[in-house]
Structures are given as structure tokens and as C-alpha cells.
Amino acid sequence: AQKITQTQPGMFVQEKEAVTLDCTYDTSDQSYGLFWYKQPSSGEMIFLIYQGSYDEQNATEGRYSLNFQKARKSANLVISASQLGDSAMYFCAMREGLQGAQKLVFGQGTRLTINP
Amino acid sequence: EAQVTQNPRYLITVTGKKLTVTCSQNMNHEYMSWYRQDPGLGLRQIYYSMNVEVTDKGDVPEGYKVSRKEKRNFPLILESPSPNQTSLYFCASSFTPPPPGDTQYFGPGTRLTVL
Numbered sequence: 001a002q003k004i005t006q007t008q009p010g011m012f013v014q015e016k017e018a019v020t021l022d023c024t025y026d027t028s029d030q031s032y033g034l035f036w037y038k039q040p041s042s043g044e045m046i047f048l049i050y051q052g053s054y055d056e057q058n059a060t061e062g063r064y065s066l067n068f069q070k071a072r073k074s075a076n077l078v079i080s081a082s083q084l085g086d087s088a089m090y091f092c093a094m095r096e097g098l099q100g101a102q103k104l105v106f107g108q109g110t111r112l113t114i115n116p
Numbered sequence: 117e118a119q120v121t122q123n124p125r126y127l128i129t130v131t132g133k134k135l136t137v138t139c140s141q142n143m144n145h146e147y148m149s150w151y152r153q154d155p156g157l158g159l160r161q162i163y164y165s166m167n168v169e170v171t172d173k174g175d176v177p178e179g180y181k182v183s184r185k186e187k188r189n190f191p192l193i194l195e196s197p198s199p200n201q202t203s204l205y206f207c208a209s210s211f212t213p214p215p216p217g218d219t220q221y222f223g224p225g226t227r228l229t230v231l
Binding site: 045 | 149
């Protein structure tokens with residue numbers, strides 16, 4: 001069963017608009033971590049933001065914020081004031097357990113295109 | 117500079133010709149892992165290692181081998197590559213256990229084409 005689901009294969013957004021990338025997850029663990037990565041056309045994986053399952057506040061990092069809705073098992077990435085350089089592939093990932101188990105399970109990715 | 121390095125970055129080879137993709141990290145991380153990325157599938161774990169001489173299969177280990185003789189190195193070996201192993205490969209590393217919020221550090225990726 002898919003543990004991380006990203007339902008938007010592609011998104012097109014006008015520059016300076018906010019954009020929300022969807023991510024839902026499935027786990028029976030109480031302790032887990034959620035990550036978002038950006039992959040530009042050059043191919044490297046760039047870590048953007050992290051949310052722990054016990055964190056009560058939504059994580060924020062500059063223009064990135066994570067809309068964490070635990071009961072709905074969703075961890076959407078919000079990018080405010082999008083820029084042309086935000087055009088990339090975005091992956092949601094989960095790490096189950098806080099100790100020892102370190103496998104990251106990835107979603108299928110969402111390709112974001114920012115139009116000028 | 118803390119980093120994970122992979123070599124080669126690009127490789128085109130032919131079916132059946134053994135190859136090794138090297139991975140090295142300079143952060144003294146215990147945990148290392150290999151992923152492959154395919155369109156529409158995201159990244160999937162091939163093998164991982166919790167420490168020296170400790171390795172285990174991930175989700176898609178068929179056709180691959182690994183070894184961990186030194187803490188810093190975790191090579192990926194394709195004994196007899198086939199076209200379905202054409203993919204983008206990432207090596208990653210982290211501490212064990214990872215500090216809260218600490219991500220895995222990814223290498224730059226190796227793009228492999230098997231003809």
C-alpha cells in the first residue's frame with residue numbers, strides 16, 4: 001500500500017502566487033517525521049522542511065511552510081510568493097519511528113512550473 | 117565541507133558489464149543508503165547499512181549488491197546490469213539515530229543508462 005501519496009503530478013502557477021503541494025501519508029506509528037525535498041532540473045535533492053509527528057506547531061522555513069493536519073494524515077507544502085526558481089520536482093517523504101529506523105519513504109513527486 | 121560524493125555522475129554501459137558506483141561521506145555517519153529514482157515512482161530504497169559490515173535489503177534489492185568495509189564508503193555494485201536498471205541513483209547518509217528533524221544527506225546522483 002502506498003504510504004506517501006502526492007496526487008498532483010504537475011502544477012502550473014503564476015509567479016508571486018502562493019502554491020500548495022498536497023501530500024497524504026499512511027502510518028500506524030505514533031512517532032514519525034515528514035520531509036519535503038526539492039529536485040531542480042540539475043537533479044540534486046535539496047531538503048526544504050521537516051515536521052515531527054509530535055510537533056504542535058506547523059513548521060516554517062522562510063517562504064516554505066508545512067500545513068500539518070495529523071488527524072487527516074496530511075502534510076501539505078505551502079510556498080508563499082512563488083519565484084521562477086521554484087520550478088522543480090517536489091517530493092514528500094516520511095521516516096517512521098524516531099529511533100533507529102531511518103528509511104525514507106517517498107511519494108511520486110509533483111512537478112511545479114512557475115510561469116512569469 | 118560536509119558532503120556525500122558519488123562517482124561517476126553519468127554512466128552509459130551495456131547489458132552484462134559489471135559496474136560499481138562509489139559513494140563516500142565525510143560526516144562520520146553510521147547510516148548509509150542507496151535509492152533509485154524512476155519517473156512516477158519517486159525514490160525507492162535499494163540497500164542500506166546501519167554501520168560497518170552491517171547491510172540489509174531495502175524495497176528493490178534485486179540485481180544489486182553492496183558492501184560496507186569502511187564507515188565512509190558504501191559502493192553499489194551491479195554484477196550484470198540490465199536495461200531495467202537504467203535510473204537515477206542516489207546515495208544518502210545520516211547519524212544513527214538521527215537527531216530530530218535531521219534529514220538524510222544526499223549525494224548529487226548518478227545517472228545510469230544500460231543499453
